Amino acid sequence: MTLKDVVEKLGLRVMTVKAALDPELTGAYAGDLLSDVMANARPGNLWITMQTHQNVLAVAQIKDLAAIVLVNGRKPDAETLQKADQENVTVLGTDEPAFRISGQLYRLLGEP
Amino acid sequence: MLRSFQADLHVHTCLSPCADINMSPAAIVKRAQSLGVDILGICDHNSAENVLAAVAAARGHGLHVLPGMELTSAEEVHILALFDKPELAQALQEIVYRHLPGKNDEEIFGMQVLANADDEVLGFNQKLLIGATTLGVDEIVKNIHSLQGLAIAAHIDRESFSLISQLGFVPDNLPLDALEISPAISPEEALRRYAPALPLVQSSDAHQQDEIGRRRTVFLIEEASIAEIKKALQQQEGRRIVH
Numbered sequence: 323m324t325l326k327d328v329v330e331k332l333g334l335r336v337m338t339v340k341a342a343l344d345p346e347l348t349g350a351y352a353g354d355l356l357s358d359v360m361a362n363a364r365p366g367n368l369w370i371t372m373q374t375h376q377n378v379l380a381v382a383q384i385k386d387l388a389a390i391v392l393v394n395g396r397k398p399d400a401e402t403l404q405k406a407d408q409e410n411v412t413v414l415g416t417d418e419p420a421f422r423i424s425g426q427l428y429r430l431l432g433e434p
Numbered sequence: 435m436l437r438s439f440q441a442d443l444h445v446h447t448c449l450s451p452c453a454d455i456n457m458s459p460a461a462i463v464k465r466a467q468s469l470g471v472d473i474l475g476i477c478d479h480n481s482a483e484n485v486l487a488a489v490a491a492a493r494g495h496g497l498h499v500l501p502g503m504e505l506t507s508a509e510e511v512h513i514l515a516l517f518d519k520p521e522l523a524q525a526l527q528e529i530v531y532r533h534l535p536g537k538n539d540e541e542i543f544g545m546q547v548l549a550n551a552d553d554e555v556l557g558f559n560q561k562l563l564i565g566a567t568t569l570g571v572d573e574i575v576k577n578i579h580s581l582q583g584l585a586i587a588a589h590i591d592r593e594s595f596s597l598i599s600q601l602g603f604v605p606d607n608l609p610l611d612a613l614e615i616s617p618a619i620s621p622e623e624a625l626r627r628y629a630p631a632l633p634l635v636q637s638s639d640a641h642q643q644d645e646i647g648r649r650r651t652v653f654l655i656e657e658a659s660i661a662e663i664k665k666a667l668q669q670q671e672g673r674r675i676v677h
């Protein structure tokens with residue numbers, strides 16, 4: 323399933339301007355501790371988090387993640403979003419909590 | 435003239451809910467002094483309400499207390515703030531209190547005891563000091579520096595509440611003065627593991643009396659002040675860390 327399919331099915335907000343929505347998802351990973359995400363997320367994963375510190379961009383790049391989904395209506399500051407666009411990191415958002423988004427994604431993507 | 439100062443920059447008092455009740459400012463000062471500590475940083479969680487008592491208890495005892503605080507950022511990163519004067523720590527405390535939601539539950543988290551220099555209990559802090567502020571790490575460091583303080587990322591080797599556990603790595607645009615390692619790791623191991631671009635200090639993070647001074651940073655400086663420690667961290671004018 324592509325990122326675009328998931329964005330449409332879950333009604334996610336696309337927060338970055340230059341969002342590449344074509345990647346095929348390899349699954350998803352949920353976590354707010356960046357050390358843990360760096361250790362355990364896999365390339366092509368959709369990353370579910372409430373962490374908005376600018377370091378999320380570097381983690382998404384290092385791990386080659388498909389996109390970041392910020393839950394609970396969290397918003398990064400303007401500078402972080404600008405940087406995300408410069409570095410081609412797609413940032414999505416939802417008002418739903420991590421549990422609900424994870425559950426919906428699990429139903430769509432199944433066991434990785 | 436430069437001489438070496440033994441510093442334990444990170445000690446909690448009985449104001450921290452997780453600290454032992456015996457950690458009164460007077461008791462800490464007495465013990466630190468008997469262990470040969472020259473510079474003592476008092477850093478309670480999100481509060482500086484016991485720093486005045488520690489400063490007063492240390493007066494005339496050849497031990498220099500740096501008033502400070504261990505702040506919890508919105509990302510749940512612990513950051514140490516250290517100052518020359520209690521007023522500066524209290525000014526930071528005002529900012530922190532405006533951004534610290536919640537009320538303490540003594541049964542669950544522990545008592546938050548306010549004490550004076552004579553070991554008398556003055557009262558109990560009611561705020562949720564163990565909680566996180568709504569201030570991000572960038573705002574915290576900015577606030578500390580605007581009050582001429584030192585901003586140090588606490589116990590970066592710990593798996594919880596550390597800059598590295600929460601944010602994965604040290605953000606390159608965060609103007610910290612130093613990184614602190616906990617007693618759980620040796621400075622050599624920390625250098626290998628983190629190859630830090632910032633100076634490393636080590637302190638006790640003491641929550642009970644027998645932990646005070648168990649790890650120290652030795653500074654070669656002229657006097658016990660923030661300005662001198664800053665110079666040592668940046669290896670200026672012959673000042674340095676001698677470990």
Ligand SMILES: [Zn+2]
Binds near residue numbers: 504512588589595
């Ligand atoms: Zn801590």
Ligand SMILES: [Zn+2]
Binds near residue numbers: 444504639
């Ligand atoms: Zn501490």
